[in-house]
Amino acid sequence: MIELLLIIFISFFLGLFYSFLIRKFSARLQWRIGPLIFMYKDLRSIMGITRIIQPLYDIIKLFGKRTIIPESSRKRLFIYSPYISLIFAFTSIFFIPFSSIPLLSNIPYSIVIVSYLLIGSLLFMIIGPIASGSPWAFIGVRREAELFLVAEFSFIISLFSMAISKNSLIIWEISTKEFNLINITAGLLMFTSILGKLHIKPFDMSEAEAEIVAGPYTEYSGKLLGIYYLTKIFLIYDFIALFISIFTPINTLPIYLSIPLFLIISIFIIFILSIIHVLNPRYRIKNALIWYIKIISILCLINIIAMVI
């Protein structure tokens, strides 16, 4: 029971830390400074000692702003969908094991529950903007939905190929079984879907500000936008924790080994994501779909071969 309370704080702060890391790594790779780890001495009295939780400060700032609800929007859907999205993302943290701690992941069908929750969270990130009535949001949402479909495809295939080959629908059981070839091939498939779901650079066309202003979030402001930001914090944690617990043999290790390993692997994944983010311009949605279909079909074939073996 204590774990379930602790995981709320752990996941929240890890999510903040990961989004800080993406910002810091990409800033350093782009010859910028980024959010400071140690604040300059003369500014410490005003700015605090560190800015590692800069993403949290951004959210707090948004909560202090006025929330504008456009006349042309479907108000109920517009207001509630950020909250529903947050609830889905937040709930899924309990069903994903955190470094040798099973939490609720050993209940039956937990893999199905997690995939539903994650899909639901992303779905309400799409539905809310549709209700806003802005043309920019429509175009952004259209792109987001197209990307969602292809990224979801590889996400589901990767999860359930693991489930079939390990002969279980319980995440905890899948994660504690022995490591073999399918972990690598399905892991690659999952990685491609994370690129699309977290809007890492060649796939950030739904938020392309030079083209469609703020994309889906054009009409969102204040608290509602803050809620979406919060959702993203939890989603980053969700995807990375799910990736590590399913595709690496970390949950078989004792807890004093697995927690530092979890951190190291997750920072490594964030580092790779940042490099991809920095090195690439943004694709057109058409190119992105073609890229996804090509890569997914190749990876799926390899995956099937690995499953047979």
Next chain:
Amino acid sequence: MSENIINRIKEIYPNGLEYKISGNWLIIKVKPEELDKIAKIMINLGARINHITAIDLETKGFEIINVYDITHANISLDNITNIIFKANISKIKPEYPSIGKITWQAVWAEKEIKELLGINPIGLPDSRHQFLPYEWPNPVESELKEIPEVNINGNYLQLKMPIKEAYQSLIPIGPYHPGVIEGQVVYVKVEGEEIVAADIKTGFHHRGIMKLIENRGYNRGVFLAERICGVCSGAHGLAYITCAENLFDIEIPERALYIRTLLAELNRIHSHLLWLGVVADVIGWKTGFMYTWGLRERILDIIESITGNRITYGIWRIGGVSRDISQEIAIKAKRAIEELKEEFSKMALEITNHPVIKSRLINVGKLTYQQAFNGGAVGPTARGSGWKIDVRKDNPPHAIYDQSIISWEIVTDEGCDSYARMIVRIKEVLVSTDIVIQCLDYLSKRSGEIRTKVKEVPSRIEAIGLNEAPRGELFYYMKLYENNNLLQAIRIRTPSYRNNALIPLMLIGCNLADVPVVMGSIDQCLACTDRIEIIRNNHREIMSWKDLVNLSIKMSKKKGLL
């Protein structure tokens, strides 16, 4: 010799009232009714319109001035580079046959004449406002008979849209949009994400610089000219003094010419680097943006060490330049430029071979050679379509651009798309660094005068000054009063003025994601384009955009541009 030239032009156009040669220009007075016939003759000969403008001669009426560039035409008149046709019209009935119905190059210029002076070009195909708001009623636009009622309560119109049109939605990109830093609107009609129609409206900057320069004297005008644009300030300064020196007809010391070339080319390098950064940002590549702007910062440091300023140089003077370069600075600057060239060539290879950048730029914003030629594209936009046009060679400004003294070449590319325009600009940066290194070599080895005294009275009554700005051909025209030596009018035509007029053409068939790329690829500088006052009013009007968009498409088709 001059008689020989006049005889030859009389074979082409015999009906002129008066033929005169002044410097490199042939000035012909004509009847206003014949302006469209002349345009037809000149366009058929392959001449290019520099600019069309009109001047208010107060009690004497208006003077219409058509300037043609014949350096690429099928006529050779020895050293003549431009032909100026002038026609006087009365103020009682200010009309003349429109040139816009013959060539697209004149449309924006004629709209400007119509808005500025109230002259009516008969048969102008697109009579909408270019710089004033569309809703702006009489007296300038006579078509709009009634002033629409203002509806404060805002009764919303019922949407009545046929199903066929419901698939299309109209998206205004601008006036203020994160993809375009300055104010302008590009209306695009999209089906899904594919653009089926596009239109452009400018006029959101409010300065009236041409009028300000007129009252300011020759020497002070250059500082204002530099402030037309923050990026190509050097090019504007050089074009202004070229024009003013043509009025006075003076010789400039060699060292000053070298310093001018040096600054103009440094200006080009920093402008192109800035452009590369903007395009990288527009396609979502923040890393490229940071890197190119980092390189640009070094160029600005060099400029600062030479002139004392980073953006507006303020050293252009009629008869020379105001500051010399010391030997030390020249040597240091040379070293810095050489380092920069090495780094930039490495980065250029990375950029041009990046698969995602290629997929975003190749075949986006197609502009064929014929379209560029007919539409009057200038600068890298024209050179990216394989047209070898460069003012530095055709009609050089008062600086050293003689290819026998300084080795440089005009860069062209046959790709006709945004990628080709990028290649042209990248190669131009490398060519410019070569020119800069040669200039610094000269400046570090020799010394001499940098400024001559200017005569008190101008020796000509009108003059043209051209310069190749980073974005293309920059055109200055000055005219003095006939009985004293004061400036009566100055006309400025910037490169973006021409290239912007081609944007709707390049957009059709593109993806919505490509709109900022296409707009970026011509390196538009809107601060340059809008030099005219706009007046705000409280009228609100629901416009039928469909009609406006269709009108522009119809006109383009009529001109053979589509």
